[in-house]
Amino acid sequence: MIRGVRGAITVDCNTEEVIVSATEELVKQLIEGNNILPEQVASVFISTTDDLDAVFPARALRKFAGWTYVPVMCMRELPVPNSLEMCVRVMMHVNTAVTQEEIVHVYLGGAKVLRPDLGNTLAK
Template identity: 55%
Template sequence: MIRGIRGATTVHENLENSIVKNTKILVEEMVHTNQVVPEDIASVLISVTPDINNGFPAKALRLIDGWTYVPVMCMKEIEVPNSLEKCIRVMMTVNTERKQNEIIHIYQNEARKLRPDLSQTNKNSN
């Protein structure tokens, strides 16, 4: 079965090391929590708000062992007035036997505000 795993985080500064570090932490928690291995990942889409432009968040995935062949694409999030700033969103499409309600979506930092209903399951995230 193909399922989507959502994740989001924020950075304090528009700096490459912050963008890469926070994306890596997010993605590692997404795969660990949902017991995903790179071979099960069909693709990863990463969007960033317009105020993030000093680095590619996809670079973080290349730092994870075994992720060489995982297709990744970055894009800009649409600009919506008063939306959450400095936000990185991830949509990971995976092959899994888990039911849709068994997928654990990960929201970290200020991004918990995006989906407080789903953030209940990962309150211990950074």
């Protein structure tokens, strides 16, 4: 079964180094929290808010061994008034036998406010 594994993180500034580093931290925690192997991943969608345009955050996935052939797509979040700014969101589509309730979603930094209802969040 394919399950969605979600996460988000906020950044302090719109620079390549900061965006890639934050995305790498988020993806690392998603991988570790859910014991994800690259061959289990069908695809990854990464979105950013309009205020982040210094780099494609998908570059962060190149830093993980075995992730070269995982399909990744970057896109923009809808610019909803009063929504969280400076935010990178990730949605991984993972082949797993784990139930929906057992999936560990990760929200870091200011993104913790996005899904406080998820009891299994690894938010720091």
